[in-house]
Amino acid sequence: MTAETVLDNARIVLADQIVEGSIVLRDGVIADIAPRAGRSGEDMGGDFIIPGLVELHTDHLEGHYAPRPKVRWNPIAAVLAHDAQVATAGITTVLDALRVGMDEDADLTAADIRKLAEAIEDSVQQDRLRADHFIHLRCEVSAPDCLTAFANFDGDERVRLASLMDHAPGQRQFVDLETYAYYYQRKLKLTDRDFQKFCEKRMAESAKNSSPNRSFIAAACKERGIVLASHDDATVSHVDEAIEQGVRVAEFPTTEEAARASKEAGLGVLMGAPNVMRGASHSGNVSARTLAGDGLLDILSSDYIPFSLIQSAFFLGDVVEGISLPQAVAMVSKNPAEAVGLTDRGVIEPGRRADLVRVRVDDHVPVVRTVWRQGRRVA
Numbered sequence: 139m140t141a142e143t144v145l146d147n148a149r150i151v152l153a154d155q156i157v158e159g160s161i162v163l164r165d166g167v168i169a170d171i172a173p174r175a176g177r178s179g180e181d182m183g184g185d186f187i188i189p190g191l192v193e194l195h196t197d198h199l200e201g202h203y204a205p206r207p208k209v210r211w212n213p214i215a216a217v218l219a220h221d222a223q224v225a226t227a228g229i230t231t232v233l234d235a236l237r238v239g240m241d242e243d244a245d246l247t248a249a250d251i252r253k254l255a256e257a258i259e260d261s262v263q264q265d266r267l268r269a270d271h272f273i274h275l276r277c278e279v280s281a282p283d284c285l286t287a288f289a290n291f292d293g294d295e296r297v298r299l300a301s302l303m304d305h306a307p308g309q310r311q312f313v314d315l316e317t318y319a320y321y322y323q324r325k326l327k328l329t330d331r332d333f334q335k336f337c338e339k340r341m342a343e344s345a346k347n348s349s350p351n352r353s354f355i356a357a358a359c360k361e362r363g364i365v366l367a368s369h370d371d372a373t374v375s376h377v378d379e380a381i382e383q384g385v386r387v388a389e390f391p392t393t394e395e396a397a398r399a400s401k402e403a404g405l406g407v408l409m410g411a412p413n414v415m416r417g418a419s420h421s422g423n424v425s426a427r428t429l430a431g432d433g434l435l436d437i438l439s440s441d442y443i444p445f446s447l448i449q450s451a452f453f454l455g456d457v458v459e460g461i462s463l464p465q466a467v468a469m470v471s472k473n474p475a476e477a478v479g480l481t482d483r484g485v486i487e488p489g490r491r492a493d494l495v496r497v498r499v500d501d502h503v504p505v506v507r508t509v510w511r512q513g514r515r516v517a
């Protein structure tokens with residue numbers, strides 16, 4: 139059976155231009171784009187139609203499952219709540235970040251993480267979800283339990299991306315110990331003396347575990363075809379190590395130097411959409427707007443605020459000269475999709491998946507009005 143939908147009178151954001159007209163969706167894919175209106179279809183009232191957003195790094199699922207310390211919610215209900223939130227933010231493909239290796243701010247165990255992974259898999263199989271879901275393993279390589287937790291995902295084909303991170307004090311995101319203290323001492327409510335001991339313990343763990351865990355996971359991902367990301371790279375030597383280990387995506391480089399070296403090596407440079415919106419990194423590192431202005435930004439990720447992804451797409455061009463709407467939209471659709479090998483989506487062109495978002499912009503805020511995944515309305 140052929141299911142056809144025509145979206146008429148739209149401003150369609152293509153890869154390199156915006157055209158006014160209609161889009162024909164047939165059997166879950168984009169069948170045709172007519173530059174001028176004239177077909178009879180659903181009237182989009184001149185709203186934008188953009189490709190469904192592709193999100194590579196959202197930490198948001200864990201919060202629905204563990205909303206308070208010691209509280210655990212039904213994992214399927216948590217996945218559904220998270221899914222609804224991302225879909226209504228225009229995200230049609232999401233890589234849910236699940237942690238592997240617990241650092242001290244984690245209230246979750248490796249068993250909790252497995253429950254979430256199973257709830258995702260079961261919900262995909264039972265067709266409960268609005269967005270297309272994959273797993274991103276955030277591997278805290280400094281943690282003593284990193285490899286045992288990683289082994290819980292042996293053979294799990296939902297895993298599409300793994301990032302290698304080290305959040306020990308003195309490393310990468312926290313080269314500056316004052317920023318580290320601001321982040322962790324307050325969060326863990328430690329006295330100065332206990333915080334000092336805590337730092338020494340974390341630094342010793344990093345010195346012992348990070349290098350072998352990084353190499354092990356990089357080799358395992360290469361064998362399994364899982365895309366690798368570096369995380370919080372700060373120096374050229376971090377980037378050199380990443381390249382040697384087969385990394386394809388540089389997540390949240392903390393300095394312009396690291397972003398430039400990553401870009402020159404052909405890595406996709408990913409920064410946080412909240413950083414774009416706020417004009418600064420929450421931990422005092424390089425600004426995403428600065429990188430965009432210097433041509434060093436490829437991919438945006440919602441990080442800790444799902445709605446920030448679509449906001450940043452409609453906002454980046456307002457604050458960074460020379461960035462068009464199609465370019466900013468590519469940073470939340472085409473570029474992240476291609477970075478993880480999903481070449482069947484991310485662009486509005488015939489033959490690609492009909493993953494689309496209807497958006498009206500009111501008072502500088504994009505209002506998501508309708509979302510389709512493979513031609514089916516999901517939000």
Ligand SMILES: [Fe+2]
Pocket residue numbers: 303305311369370390
């Ligand atoms: Fe980080």
